[in-house]
Each structure stands twice: as structure tokens, then as C-alpha cells.
Amino acid sequence: MKTSADPVRDYLSAVEREGSALPADRRQELLADLAEHIEVTRTERPEATIGEILAQLGDPRAIAATALAEAGTAAPAPSGAGAPARRGKVHPLVPLLMLTLPFLVAVALPGVPAAQFCSTLFRVVGAVLLCTSVHWTPVQKTTGVLIAAVLPTVAISIWISAGSGPSGDGPALLANLVTFALLTVTAAWLWRARRA
Numbered sequence: 001m002k003t004s005a006d007p008v009r010d011y012l013s014a015v016e017r018e019g020s021a022l023p024a025d026r027r028q029e030l031l032a033d034l035a036e037h038i039e040v041t042r043t044e045r046p047e048a049t050i051g052e053i054l055a056q057l058g059d060p061r062a063i064a065a066t067a068l069a070e071a072g073t074a075a076p077a078p079s080g081a082g083a084p085a086r087r088g089k090v091h092p093l094v095p096l097l098m099l100t101l102p103f104l105v106a107v108a109l110p111g112v113p114a115a116q117f118c119s120t121l122f123r124v125v126g127a128v129l130l131c132t133s134v135h136w137t138p139v140q141k142t143t144g145v146l147i148a149a150v151l152p153t154v155a156i157s158i159w160i161s162a163g164s165g166p167s168g169d170g171p172a173l174l175a176n177l178v179t180f181a182l183l184t185v186t187a188a189w190l191w192r193a194r195r196a
Contacts, residue, residue, distance in 0.1 A: 008038055011054050018064035022071055030067050092135040092194045096187040098126025099148040103183055107176045123149055135194040148186045152179045 012031050019027050034057065041053050057063065102119035109115035127149040131141050156179070 007050050007054060008035070011057075011060060014060035015063050018061045019067055022064075022067055026067070026071055030063075034063070090129055090133065092133060092191070095126045095129035095133060096190055098122050098129065099144075100180075100183045100187045102126075103152070103180060107180075123153075130190070136190065140190065140193050144186060144190045148183050148190075152183065155179070 012034060015034060016027060016031055019030060022030070037057070038050075038053055041048065041056075042050075045053075102122040105115055106119035127145045130136070130144055130148075133141070136144065155175075
């Protein structure tokens with residue numbers, strides 16, 4: 001990896017690049033303010049390294065996103081430290097309940113096609129709400145959908161279509177309890193891992 005001889009210039013270039021949607025005068029004002037802040041900090045704290053000063057300023061994407069938000073220019077907010085938090089329109093409990101509770105309805109009413117259809121529909125909507133939520137990272141969303149929606153659906157489909165499950169109510173009840181426990185643990189994990 002190529003290292004630069006001037007990390008301040010690289011930092012300011014990154015801010016300029018990330019803030020390219022800003023009006024030119026506002027972008028230049030931002031860069032001048034940052035350069036002045038860096039120089040003042042270097043003078044006031046000569047023991048601080050350039051890396052420490054730049055780290056204290058924050059990520060160039062976060063600085064540019066803040067400037068864009070203040071200028072009223074639409075731009076996607078970065079999801080790193082220092083980025084303004086977006087508020088979700090849907091409470092984070094909604095997708096978790098939609099992924100978990102419909103399974104109970106499907107198990108309680110196994111011979112009712114409308115209940116099965118509604119259960120499936122609610123679980124799909126819950127998975128979509130989870131995937132579009134701002135409360136979780138992409139990895140958490142993918143893990144949650146795979147464990148709470150895809151894995152149980154595939155297992156149940158294989159069980160029903162192949163007739164490979166043991167006969168009798170005991171094994172089916174055990175399979176349903178294990179599936180519900182898996183859904184509940186996944187929902188609890190997602191609830192604890194959510195962003196405020």
C-alpha cells in the first residue's frame with residue numbers, strides 16, 4: 001500500500017471528494033476551516049501526532065455527510081462512527097414479532113390454509129422489514145433472515161414434501177418447539193444487537 005508524505009493533504013482531499021455534492025464555496029469554506037483547525041491544534045498540542053489530530057477530527061465521510069446535511073443537500077449518510085443516526089419509520093420490534101409469532105399461528109392451525117397463507121405472508125413482510133430497517137447492520141440482517149425465515153421454511157418444506165420426518169405427533173411437536181426456540185433466540189439476539 002502506498003503511503004503519503006502529506007497525510008493532511010490526503011485527509012482534506014478525502015473530505016473534498018466525499019463532499020463533492022456541496023456547492024463549491026461551501027466546500028472550500030469547509031476545507032479552509034478544517035485546515036485551520038488542524039494548524040491550531042498542532043500549535044496548541046505539539047506532542048500530538050498528525051494521525052491523532054486527524055483521528056480526533058473524524059472520518060472524512062462523516063464530516064462531508066454532516067456538511068451536506070447542514071447544506072440541505074441529499075446524500076446517503078455513512079454508517080460509521082460519527083455519522084448521524086437515521087431514525088427508522090418502523091419500530092424494531094415489528095419485524096421481529098412478524099418473523100416469530102406467525103409461526104405459532106401456523107402450528108396452532110395446521111389444517112387451515114388461510115392461517116398458513118397469512119403466516120407465510122407475515123413472515124415474508126417481517127423479513128422485508130428487517131432487511132430494510134436502519135436498526136441492524138447488513139451482516140445482522142442477513143443472519144437474522146437466514147436463521148429466522150429461510151432455514152425454518154426450508155426445513156419445514158423438506159419435512160412436509162419428502163415425508164422424511166418420523167410419523168406421530170411427538171417428533172412433530174419436538175420439531176416445532178426447536179423451530180420456535182430458534183426463532184425466539186434469533187429475535188432476542190437481533191433485539192439486543194439493534195442500533196439505538
